[in-house]
Every structure is written in C-alpha cells, then in structure tokens.
Amino acid sequence: MKLKSTIAVGAVALAAVAALAGCSSNSSSGGSTSSSSPSASAVDLSSLSGTITAGGSSAQANVQQAWTAAFTAQATGVKVNYDKSQGSGGGVTNWLSGSYDFAGTDAAMNAQQYSAANGCAAGSKGLDIPVYLSGVDIIYKLQGVSSLKLDANTIAGIFSGKITKWNDPAIAKLNSGTTLPATAISVVHRSDASGTTNNFTTYLHQMAPSVWTSAANTAWPNSVGSGQQGGSGVVNTVEAGSGTIGYADQSSIGKAAAAQVEIGATGQFVSYSAARATESFAESGVLSPQGTNDLTFDIDTTKITNASAYPIPLLSYDVLCQNFKDSTQAKLTEAYVGFIGSKTGQQVGAQNAGAAPLPTTVQTKIAASLATVK
DSSP: OOOOHHHHHHHHHHHHHHHHHHEEEEETTTEEEEETTOOOSOOGGHHHHHEEEEEEEEHHHHHHHHHHHHHHHHOEEEEEEGGGGGHHHHHHHHHHSSSSSSSESSSSSOHHHHHOOOSSSSOOOOOEEEEOOOOOOEEEETTTOOOOOOOOHHHHHHHHOOOTTTOHHHHHHHHTTOOOOOBBBBEEEEEEOOHHHHHHHHHHHOOOOOTOOOOOOOOSSOOOEESSSSHHHHHHHHHSSSSEEEEEEEEOOOOOOEEEEEESSSSOOOOOOOOHHHHHHHEEEEEEESTTTTTOOOEGGGOOOOSSSSSSSEEEEEEEEESSHHHHHHHHHHHHHHHHSHHHHHHHHHHHHOBBOOHHHHHHHHHHHTTOOO
C-alpha cells in the first residue's frame, strides 16, 4: 500500500476532526452509537511543543508516518521521530533503557519487560496500548503463478523446511488447475526480534501444532531460509528472488503477490482486508491485562472460523511508562498515543495504511488508560 502524501494526510485528519466534533461516535464493536466514544484527544494540541522520540515495529512504519503527519498538522510545535529500523525487539529494548518515549511493537511486553521499565519513574511499570490492527500476508514470487492458496499445515510445512518444492503434493492439492513448477522453495524470514514474527508463529503454533512444534516467539526459531532485517527486508528479498516466500504486515508488501489463506478448516481461502481483520479481532481477541490499566490482548486464532474473517491477524502496540521521569514528555506522549487511539487517529490509519480501526470499546479503554499516565 502506498502512503498518501503528508499534505493529504494532514488534510484528511483536519477534516476528520472538524466532522467528528459535531457528531456522536460508535461505542461498541458492533457499531452502535454513543456519545461516550472518544474521537480526538481532549488536549489542545496547538498548545504543545517539544520532541517525541520513539521507534520499533516496522509493521507500524507506514501508519506511524500517517499519524505523525496528521498529529503535527494540529500540534505544530511538536516533532515526532519514529525509527522503523529497530523492529519491535529493538524498539522495546530502547524504550526499556529510557532512550525512547514509547516503542512500537507487534507483541505485547513479556512479564519481565512489563516490570523492568528502567526509563520510567521509580516503581513505574509499563503500559501496553493497542494501536494498530492489521494482518500478516504470506507473500511469494513464483514464475507463472499469479494465484496461490495455502492452509495452516502447508504454511507450517514450508516455513519449517518439511515442504521444499513448489510442486509438493500438499501445495498441489490446494491449487487444482494451477501448474506448479518443481522449483525449490526459498523461505525468507525476519532476522531481527520481530512482533510480526510473533504474530505469525502464534498462528502456526495454534493452527498447525503437529507440524509447527516451536512456541510463538519474536525470534525466528529455526535455520530454514534466509533471515532479513525488518519487514521491508523480507519483502524486498522475496520480490528480488525466484521461488521465494515470506511473511510481512499487509501495509508493507507493496505489489508483492499474497497467497489466499484458509479460514480454519473450512475450505474457504481469503485475502486480507481491513474488514476481515476487524472480524478476526472480534472473534479471537481477549483482554488479558498484565496489571492496572494495561491493555494486553491474547489472540487465539483457533477461534477464527467466520467466513468474513482473516486467518492471521496482527495486533500492534505502543508501549510507554505509566509514570514518566519527565512530566513534559509524559504530556506529549500521552497526547500523541491518545490521538492515535482515538476515532480520528484510527480513521487516519485506515485511510492511509489499510489498517482496521480498533473497536470503539477498545478506543474507550485506551482513553481511560492513558488518562492515568503522568
């Protein structure tokens, strides 16, 4: 997906703010209306000044660019620096050390990270704030094949090295009528600690446990294929190769071919769409907070059976301190992440990066959680 220009993004956001100011908002995942749903941040953005330093998730790269343009179109005194080169793992590491005001990560903090927020005020824990709902695409480059269907067991077989040729019977069975070459499969995966990897391996571990025997993790668990830095590294390597296959957040795949993935064991194969990601989250996401005001969600892909869903959802977070060492940075970061999690911010993400807006029930929880940041 191509990101719209900064000017266009800012215009979209400003128009959205004006429109939302006079309207009631949705309040439930089902779309009913309520005046209690958050729209834009309650902070006077024009009064803010300073610099927010952050980084992490490469899956958030495009959407962070859109959010930054939209936010700073109103908060003209604020600069937001988001380093996408770090990946989720590097982002969280830098945030833990105090180098970042927040980190983008496609995997919620683990228990140790949650309690070891060294860059925060003494005694403070971190906060996981969900901000970006998307999906993991299985991308490939195979001469003469423009359409490909894959199920969980076959994907697990490919990425575990058990299926090594494109004309393997397991792939051929799913793609009747398609001539598959006897080309070797060249797997491409992330080399850095990656939340996208965590989402992908969660799906493999849950949906194909007899084939994919490794637990979900941010680190790639085997030596199969070629490791590349960041989502863009995976996409570029797949696109430059032949017989290649990899995985990446949908917003980063550009013109790469993406396989259709089976929903459960239904025999129905689908491509990503924002509407399908919304349905996936509704079916599979369960709030499992690690502490007061934390918004960690557990995703159970085995519950995704609806024909209107997408099988491999990706939920990405921004993590920040509950109590900052610096009150100015607390105010700036709360305002920015609050904007992201508002109805306006979620619309900007949808219009500029193909994201699925978070349910308004979750938007309300985000606003309540961030109101406690100091």
